[in-house]
Amino acid sequence: MTITAQAVRRDAVRAPRRRGGIAPPWLFAVPALAVYALVVLYPALSGAGSAFTDWSGVGEQRSFVGLDNFQQLFHDDQALGALRNTLLLTVAIVVIQNGIGLLLALGVHTNIKSRMTLRVIFFAPVVVSPVMVSFLWKYVYNPAPDAGLNAVLGAIGLGGLRQDWLGNPSLAIWSVAFTVIWQCAGYSMVIFLAGLEGVPAELHESAMVDGAGTVARFRHITWPLLAPALTINLMLSTVGGLTLFTQIIAMTNGGPGYATDTLSTVLYKQAFVYGKFGYSTAVALVLAIFVAAVSFIQIGYLRSRETAA
Amino acid sequence: MALDRSVSRRRLLQLMGGATVAATAAGTLAACGGGNAGSSSGGTLKVIGAGSQEAGLRKALDDYKKANSGFDFNLSFSPADQLQTSLRAQLAAGNAPDLHAVYPGNGSAMSMVQLSKANLLADLSSQSWTQKIPTGFKGAFQNDGKTLIFSPGTSVLGAIYNKKAFATAGVEVPTTWSELLSVCDKLKKKGIVPIALGAQTPWVTQLIDYALVPGTVYAKTPDFDDKMTAGTASFVESGWADAMDKYLELQKKGFFNDNPNGTTYEQATSMVGTGKAAMAVQVSAVLQAFREAAPTPDDLGMFPFPATDVAADNWIPGGVVVGIAVSAKSKKAEQAKKFIEYCGRPETVNAWAEAVACVPLYSEGDAKVDPVLKPFLPYLKDNKAVPFMDQRWPNAEVQPTHFAVVQELLGGRTTVPAALKKMDEAYRKNA
Numbered sequence: 041m042t043i044t045a046q047a048v049r050r051d052a053v054r055a056p057r058r059r060g061g062i063a064p065p066w067l068f069a070v071p072a073l074a075v076y077a078l079v080v081l082y083p084a085l086s087g088a089g090s091a092f093t094d095w096s097g098v099g100e101q102r103s104f105v106g107l108d109n110f111q112q113l114f115h116d117d118q119a120l121g122a123l124r125n126t127l128l129l130t131v132a133i134v135v136i137q138n139g140i141g142l143l144l145a146l147g148v149h150t151n152i153k154s155r156m157t158l159r160v161i162f163f164a165p166v167v168v169s170p171v172m173v174s175f176l177w178k179y180v181y182n183p184a185p186d187a188g189l190n191a192v193l194g195a196i197g198l199g200g201l202r203q204d205w206l207g208n209p210s211l212a213i214w215s216v217a218f219t220v221i222w223q224c225a226g227y228s229m230v231i232f233l234a235g236l237e238g239v240p241a242e243l244h245e246s247a248m249v250d251g252a253g254t255v256a257r258f259r260h261i262t263w264p265l266l267a268p269a270l271t272i273n274l275m276l277s278t279v280g281g282l283t284l285f286t287q288i289i290a291m292t293n294g295g296p297g298y299a300t301d302t303l304s305t306v307l308y309k310q311a312f313v314y315g316k317f318g319y320s321t322a323v324a325l326v327l328a329i330f331v332a333a334v335s336f337i338q339i340g341y342l343r344s345r346e347t348a349a
Numbered sequence: 350m351a352l353d354r355s356v357s358r359r360r361l362l363q364l365m366g367g368a369t370v371a372a373t374a375a376g377t378l379a380a381c382g383g384g385n386a387g388s389s390s391g392g393t394l395k396v397i398g399a400g401s402q403e404a405g406l407r408k409a410l411d412d413y414k415k416a417n418s419g420f421d422f423n424l425s426f427s428p429a430d431q432l433q434t435s436l437r438a439q440l441a442a443g444n445a446p447d448l449h450a451v452y453p454g455n456g457s458a459m460s461m462v463q464l465s466k467a468n469l470l471a472d473l474s475s476q477s478w479t480q481k482i483p484t485g486f487k488g489a490f491q492n493d494g495k496t497l498i499f500s501p502g503t504s505v506l507g508a509i510y511n512k513k514a515f516a517t518a519g520v521e522v523p524t525t526w527s528e529l530l531s532v533c534d535k536l537k538k539k540g541i542v543p544i545a546l547g548a549q550t551p552w553v554t555q556l557i558d559y560a561l562v563p564g565t566v567y568a569k570t571p572d573f574d575d576k577m578t579a580g581t582a583s584f585v586e587s588g589w590a591d592a593m594d595k596y597l598e599l600q601k602k603g604f605f606n607d608n609p610n611g612t613t614y615e616q617a618t619s620m621v622g623t624g625k626a627a628m629a630v631q632v633s634a635v636l637q638a639f640r641e642a643a644p645t646p647d648d649l650g651m652f653p654f655p656a657t658d659v660a661a662d663n664w665i666p667g668g669v670v671v672g673i674a675v676s677a678k679s680k681k682a683e684q685a686k687k688f689i690e691y692c693g694r695p696e697t698v699n700a701w702a703e704a705v706a707c708v709p710l711y712s713e714g715d716a717k718v719d720p721v722l723k724p725f726l727p728y729l730k731d732n733k734a735v736p737f738m739d740q741r742w743p744n745a746e747v748q749p750t751h752f753a754v755v756q757e758l759l760g761g762r763t764t765v766p767a768a769l770k771k772m773d774e775a776y777r778k779n780a
Contacts, residue, residue: 096467207608208760298757314749
């Protein structure tokens, strides 16, 4: 079975090469690249210069401070705590969101009658604004015993499990993570579903003839052929986790204390609350480089895994 | 974000660059540059005010427009957190509104001192009303001898209480700390939450400290701020520790609602309005919100929150409310200044102050003051009012640090000395 799946995969990998021969002229890309350079690259690079100054964000006063902002960053307890929170959230989101997304995709990629309705229901949270979702969940997480989730727990006899979901420093970060996963699992599902649609049915049929069970077929056919979908999902959820901002600002503002601060909320607060635009840009620069490095390493590994599959 | 023509392309791109780098990481900062104020047109003044001052500022603008046929304005409001983002982004882009909200004194990124350092505020010193600013409040209005903002008066901070809840428990307004504890105990025994605390909303976290510190710090050391500036005093070795201990004592005795760190300002307001809770420590500027949450406005009263058992030491916090300033880069600065001069007339000051439940900055004859504020007036008269503490803090980092450490204290994540040490560290950072 594995050999068959690999053969299909190699065909897929080779296919674009067969279409090659005439390289598209790079000239075609020049207008798009020029616009990208003008509105993204040049401003980003020129703005990055602020990371080496003590600019407050308003006025003209600024002094060159060299690498002081970067040195401060690596001795800043708040930033280091935020880095820890960012990594925790990213790992939780990447693992759980994609796990649930995969299970949902497998569930609705069957012949059950309501599969189309279920696909819409599972995907629906994705199209809602993250701010709205955050406020909705803030209501659900109301700590009063007679409100939101706590009321539901009380009604079903699980009153002992009532929590201060967003106010408990140990729990708040996981409450936020759950909200993000609730909203984004449907997105992962759709990408996995697209991957599942591309798995040839005849492979499953011949495997069944050979006596392969459900688990064996998933392990040797479905999972290897889902590699491209997994690559995309892991990439998107990793970048999303590392740059998580909206849900935290809307639900906890980084609190209680600093318990849910991430690098994104720290750089926002440094710029707009503390009035330290230079330092904030340094944090942003380090975060951008960190995200890029993680993404390149991740995509390199996952691409090699796709080829191996 | 509409940009003024005076912004050079290089400047625009630099600003976009900062935002791009930030957005690369944060993803959503584009929303921060929003705001709903369009660019000025013709003789129209573009004005962005603080949400808490809406009633007073709108009335002043409407009255001025009626008296000046050629005058018009484009007015919008921002809640406190958006003043730090949308308005600050406009200031950074050189696209400031002609008139905009500014916090008095120092201590915030949108405060008078911080913005004046960047030369973003027009000088109002030549206007006659500036001579009437009470000496004790000059630091809130002036930097380097120049008056840079107008504010209609002072907001006081104390306990907003539900009279029916007090009557149910058979308790009277307390005047000492021991009486307060006794009142809270009786309320609790009646099943009423003594003090509603919505500490999930960051700015609410500071209010109980602000209510206690005038008694535990300033009554004994009136020049505490000067000593802090000189480096001869610290939070950790001052009455701030006593105030925070008392804050935690209220929590340990169960006098707050359950889970204050998970409760918002709005939820706490509703609790007091409906009588589920008996009181909340708050600024008088939000009285209107509490009245809207109550069946009738008369259900609510306000009293100075006692910090000590010596009645004479129970000073109150009374800070100048968020004001307005003229942008130094405004092309209509003269027109805007004329409006500020109009605001400085005693009758306008009175009308604005009345609309936002604050005590007028000055008055000719009897000022109209919201009746619930009357218990505070003797303190103001006897100079027993201390400006809100952050107005003398040297940078914008101390206040958010205070918010965070209070949440950590309530969550059992830190101790009072450690919390105050963090505030001291933030204070010693350069402005």
